[in-house]
Every structure is written in structure tokens, then in C-alpha cells.
Amino acid sequence: MIIFLNPVLPIAPSSQTWTCDIFMMKPLFGKVGIFGIGLLGGSVALGMRERFLAEEIHAYDPDPGALEDALALQVVDKVHASLGDWVSELDLGVLAAPVGVLVNEGQKLARFSGPHTLWTDVGSVKGPVVEALTGVLPNFVGSHPMAGSEKAGVEAAHAGLLQNAVWVITPHGNTDPTALSKLRDLVQNLGAYPLEIPPALHDRLVARISHLPYLLAVGLNRLVAQDPHQDLLMFLAAGGFRDLTRVASGSPRMSRDMVVANKEALREAIEDLRAVMLELENQLEAPEALLETALEAKRTRDSLPIVKRSLLPVMNELVVQVPDKPGQIATVSTALGNAGVNIKNFEVLAIRDEGGAIRMGFATPEEREEARQILEGIGYKVR
Numbered sequence: 001m002i003i004f005l006n007p008v009l010p011i012a013p014s015s016q017t018w019t020c021d022i023f024m025m026k027p028l029f030g031k032v033g034i035f036g037i038g039l040l041g042g043s044v045a046l047g048m049r050e051r052f053l054a055e056e057i058h059a060y061d062p063d064p065g066a067l068e069d070a071l072a073l074q075v076v077d078k079v080h081a082s083l084g085d086w087v088s089e090l091d092l093g094v095l096a097a098p099v100g101v102l103v104n105e106g107q108k109l110a111r112f113s114g115p116h117t118l119w120t121d122v123g124s125v126k127g128p129v130v131e132a133l134t135g136v137l138p139n140f141v142g143s144h145p146m147a148g149s150e151k152a153g154v155e156a157a158h159a160g161l162l163q164n165a166v167w168v169i170t171p172h173g174n175t176d177p178t179a180l181s182k183l184r185d186l187v188q189n190l191g192a193y194p195l196e197i198p199p200a201l202h203d204r205l206v207a208r209i210s211h212l213p214y215l216l217a218v219g220l221n222r223l224v225a226q227d228p229h230q231d232l233l234m235f236l237a238a239g240g241f242r243d244l245t246r247v248a249s250g251s252p253r254m255s256r257d258m259v260v261a262n263k264e265a266l267r268e269a270i271e272d273l274r275a276v277m278l279e280l281e282n283q284l285e286a287p288e289a290l291l292e293t294a295l296e297a298k299r300t301r302d303s304l305p306i307v308k309r310s311l312l313p314v315m316n317e318l319v320v321q322v323p324d325k326p327g328q329i330a331t332v333s334t335a336l337g338n339a340g341v342n343i344k345n346f347e348v349l350a351i352r353d354e355g356g357a358i359r360m361g362f363a364t365p366e367e368r369e370e371a372r373q374i375l376e377g378i379g380y381k382v383r
């Protein structure tokens with residue numbers, strides 16, 4: 001069964017109906033722990049921070065450099081180089097380590113977890129992780145945001161990565177319904193689309209739509225690397241080769257772990273692709289048949305849904321913290337208006353007890369910088 005839910009974005013109602021009452025809303029979670037503060041873990045933390053979904057965000061990572069960067073970039077509030085009692089205080093734990101270590105990491109965390117913590121992971125393969133951790137980590141529900149990039153590490157993390165992304169949730173027969181519902185809330189509040197799919201079906205589908213394309217990208221690059229005219233091929237590589245092989249630029253370790261963990265489903269997909277390639281090879285002698293296949297490919301490719309990543313490029317956005325006092329929206333917009341800075345997009349984000357936040361979009365990075373200086377100049381905290 002597949003359930004597709006519309007996201008509930010924490011966008012403010014129109015200015016006529018907006019009241020300060022929403023400033024009294026509590027964040028969805030108190031303490032949150034991110035285990036593996038890289039591209040995905042960092043993006044979850046930033047998304048939660050930007051939308052005030054957590055009171056305090058902690059990170060654990062075996063790499064001291066990752067912890068240092070996460071603190072310096074203000075992605076999290078506190079960092080830990082080891083697991084300990086702090087884990088038992090978490091309301092939400094997110095495993096965002098490489099796929100190959102998720103089961104082991106989850107089993108270790110089970111020894112520290114409190115009974116009330118909601119646990120999830122963002123790993124690219126779900127079957128083995130969900131099987132091993134359901135009922136072991138309390139309130140565990142597996143998940144997989146279908147969003148990423150060819151970059152790795154916390155310095156590449158950004159909240160916009162998850163915005164409007166399809167975020168697969170993979171319930172198991174023993175999944176606790178309350179935990180499932182809380183995870184759905186989190187995904188929707190992060191601005192993503194929760195899509196529920198059983199773990200085994202998820203793995204079969206991502207083998208075809210994500211893992212096989214990755215192996216193909218590796219294979220196409222290997223053909224170039226092994227060719228006696230490698231240098232010339234590099235010069236000739238135009239948009240097609242680049243588009244088709246972009247994912248080979250991602251973290252090789254992350255991707256290696258991902259394909260190995262899904263090897264059964266991937267073998268089937270490779271087998272099917274072999275048959276298709278053979279068919280295509282034969283169709284070189286049957287141009288009419290090849291044209292039919294090419295037309296079908298164009299129809300399929302052209303009907304892929306267009307994913308709108310965010311209302312404005314993430315780079316031109318500012319988030320301003322505002323206290324729970326009357327007239328804040330007027331003060332912010334008047335200060336910018338008086339300086340001739342045009343606000344292209346205006347959104348009131350989720351709110352915590354002591355105040356709220358406004359997200360604004362600007363047409364250019366220069367205008368955003370000007371807005372930042374003006375708002376900081378009149379005492380606002382801006383990110």
C-alpha cells in the first residue's frame with residue numbers, strides 16, 4: 001500500500017488573519033540528536049533549526065572535524081564525541097551515518113536510549129535496517145529522503161535540500177502507529193512529502209531509480225578512464241555525458257555502501273538492464289523499432305514530475321528571529337522598504353515560546369546582504 005500525503009508547510013495565514021497566537025506554539029521536539037553530521041544529518045538539523053522544530057539540537061560523529069564544522073557553522077547547539085547518558089534525554093534521534101554502519105550504530109544506541117525517544121534513519125537502503133532496528137531501538141521508524149547532491153559533509157548541508165523532496169517512510173508490521181504519525185509530522189513540517197512504502201518495495205524501486213543509475217555513471221566513467229584516448233574523450237564530453245554521470249561525483253564511500261547494501265535488488269535491476277541493452281543492440285539493425293523505443297523513452301522522461309525545490313533560490317533567503325511583541329512584521333518590512341530593498345517572498349515560520357521567525361526571499365544575493373545589514377543594524381538576529 002502506498003500512501004501519499006500532502007505536506008503541511010508552516011506558512012503563515014494571510015496578513016488579515018495572522019495573529020501573535022502562533023508565537024505561543026511549542027516546537028515539535030525538545031532535544032534532538034543527529035548521529036552522523038554530514039550532508040543529510042546537517043540538512044535535517046538546519047531544516048529543524050530554520051523552522052524552529054527543536055529546542056536544542058545535539059550531534060554525534062566519530063569524525064572530530066565534522067563536529068567542529070557543525071558547531072562553527074551553527075548547524076547544531078551541542079556536539080558529542082561519544083555516546084552516553086545524554087542520548088537518554090532525546091525526544092528525537094536521527095541516524096544519518098553511512099548505510100554500512102546504521103545497524104551497528106542503532107544497536108549501540110539502543111543501550112543508551114530512553115523509552116520515549118522517536119528514532120528514525122535517513123539511509124538509502126531500508127530492508128536490513130528496518131528489520132534489525134524495529135523493536136530494538138524504541139519507537140523506530142525507517143525513512144529515506146529522496147534528496148541529495150554530489151557533495152558530502154556538513155559544509156554542503158542546507159535546509160533547502162529537503163524542501164519539497166519526497167521523503168519515503170517505511171513502516172514495518174511492528175511499527176508503533178504513534179511513532180509513525182510523529183515522523184509524518186516531522187517530515188511535513190520540514191516541508192517534504194511523506195510517502196509510505198514497505199521496506200522491500202522501497203529497496204526494489206530505489207535499485208532502479210537511484211542505485212542502477214549510480215552504477216551506470218560509474219561504468220560510463222570507467223569506459224573513459226580505460227580508453228587509450230582518455231584525454232581526447234575528456235575534451236569531447238558534452239552536456240549528455242555530464243548530465244548522465246553527475247552522480248559519480250558524489251561521495252564514493254557513501255555510494256559504495258549504498259549499492260552493496262542493496263545488492264539483491266540491484267542484481268535484478270542489472271539483469272533487466274542487460275536484457276534491455278541487448279534489445280537496443282539488436283534494434284540497431286531495426287531502425288523503426290528503435291524509433292518506437294526512443295519515442296517511449298522520450299515520453300517517459302518528459303513526464304517525470306517537475307520538483308519545485310523552493311520558492312526562491314535558497315541562497316537568497318534570510319531568516320530573522322523576532323520577539324513575541326506587536327508590530328514586528330511592520331518594523332522589519334518598513335526598515336527594508338525605507339532602504340528600497342524589495343522583499344520577493346515573505347513567510348512566517350514555526351514558532352517557539354520566546355518568539356518567532358520570518359523567512360524572506362530576495363531577488364539577488366546583494367539585496368539579501370543589504371537586508372541582513374539593515375536588520376542587524378536595528379538589533380535583529382539574522383541567519
Ligand SMILES: NC(=O)C1=CN([C@@H]2O[C@H](COP(=O)(O)OP(=O)(O)OC[C@H]3O[C@@H](n4cnc5c(N)ncnc54)[C@H](O)[C@@H]3O)[C@@H](O)[C@H]2O)C=CC1
Nearest residue numbers: 036038039040063066096097098099123124148149152153
Ligand atoms: N548523499 C545523498 O545524496 C543521500 C544520502 N542518504 C543517506 O544518508 C546517510 C548519510 O549520507 P551523507 O550525509 O550523504 O554522508 P556524509 O558523508 O556527508 O555524512 C556522513 C557522516 O556520518 C559520519 N559517520 C561515519 N561513521 C559513523 C558512525 N559509526 N556513527 C555516526 N556517524 C558516523 C561521518 O563522519 C560523516 O560525518 C547515508 O546513510 C546515505 O545513504 C540519503 C539520501 C541522499
Ligand SMILES: O=C(O)C(=O)Cc1ccc(O)cc1
Nearest residue numbers: 124145146147148149150210
Ligand atoms: O544527486 C542526486 O540526484 C541523487 O539522486 C542523490 C541521492 C543519493 C542517494 C540517495 O539515497 C538519494 C538521492
